[in-house]
Amino acid sequence: MKNSKQGTSYTTLPKYYDRFVQARGQNYDDFVNWIITLSNIYNLNLKRILSLGSGNCTAEILLAKKDFFVSCVDNSTSMIQESVKKFLKNHILNYEIIKSSITDYKLNTKVEMAFSHYFCINYLLTIKELEDCFTLTYLNLKNHGIFLFDVIQDLPNPIKEKVLFYNNETFKSVLEMTYLKDNIGCTNFYNFFKLKNGLYDLVEEIHYQRGYTIEEITNLLIKAGFKRSKITISKYLNYTPINDSDRRIVFIAQK
Ligand SMILES: C[S@@+](CC[C@H](N)C(=O)[O-])C[C@H]1O[C@@H](n2cnc3c(N)ncnc32)[C@H](O)[C@@H]1O
Numbered sequence: 001m002k003n004s005k006q007g008t009s010y011t012t013l014p015k016y017y018d019r020f021v022q023a024r025g026q027n028y029d030d031f032v033n034w035i036i037t038l039s040n041i042y043n044l045n046l047k048r049i050l051s052l053g054s055g056n057c058t059a060e061i062l063l064a065k066k067d068f069f070v071s072c073v074d075n076s077t078s079m080i081q082e083s084v085k086k087f088l089k090n091h092i093l094n095y096e097i098i099k100s101s102i103t104d105y106k107l108n109t110k111v112e113m114a115f116s117h118y119f120c121i122n123y124l125l126t127i128k129e130l131e132d133c134f135t136l137t138y139l140n141l142k143n144h145g146i147f148l149f150d151v152i153q154d155l156p157n158p159i160k161e162k163v164l165f166y167n168n169e170t171f172k173s174v175l176e177m178t179y180l181k182d183n184i185g186c187t188n189f190y191n192f193f194k195l196k197n198g199l200y201d202l203v204e205e206i207h208y209q210r211g212y213t214i215e216e217i218t219n220l221l222i223k224a225g226f227k228r229s230k231i232t233i234s235k236y237l238n239y240t241p242i243n244d245s246d247r248r249i250v251f252i253a254q255k
Pocket of ligand 1: 010021052053054055056057058059073074075076079100101102103116117118119120123124
């Protein structure tokens with residue numbers, strides 16, 4: 001067990017991560033097609049892409065297959081191990097993996113697009129970490145390049161608990177979510193993955209994530225160098241304005 005605020009996230013789950021996200025309905029083809037559409041809308045002449053919190057790199061492999069060079073940053077050893085296996089299996093060479101926090105990574109070549117996908121930004125628990133990530137990403141973008149990321153708009157306050165279940169033939173999951181102070185949520189994941197012999201493997205992890213308001217994020221993007229007039233907030237996979245009821249929203253900031 002790591003220190004309490006790091007939890008145990010992405011230590012044992014990576015082995016089953018694809019099954020985990022599939023059960024939650026995440027479609028990486030749709031995401032990749034959407035960001036390529038966005039790159040055309042923004043006239044990016046896209047060649048290099050930076051992914052922050054790249055995980056096991058499903059989206060990044062789809063992008064590399066389309067001939068973009070992808071730089072993948074993640075700090076989970078197990079997630080990186082899974083991604084390396086996938087890159088090798090797909091015979092892909094146009095990528096690099098940088099094991100680092102997304103708050104202090106080093107990149108050799110600037111990119112036309114940086115993205116952070118599937119609530120990675122919510123794993124940053126302090127304003128300082130968010131500021132460091134945004135500032136560094138601004139510096140690593142070419143002029144007119146875009147930085148996009150999805151976030152949970154806000155975690156509910158005050159403190160409360162709820163339990164959610166996912167259940168299908170090969171995967172069962174119980175989530176105990178506790179909302180702590182400062183808009184930080186602690187989720188205890190109890191995941192059961194069916195093995196070939198019919199038994200289940202239990203994977204338990206504790207994840208801490210933080211909700212940020214639109215205003216907090218916008219102000220930090222501006223502090224990092226982005227202009228307010230070049231920050232767009234959009235629905236996920238749909239370049240249209242958000243509603244109050246949208247939990248998953250996307251920031252698109254152009255340098
Ligand atoms: C929900 S997963 C998303 C993975 C991938 N982007 C996807 O779309 O499936 C979150 C990822 O963020 C990574 N992560 C969380 N905090 C991080 C940090 N401070 N620095 C680098 N990676 C981080 C985790 O290791 C994990 O791989």
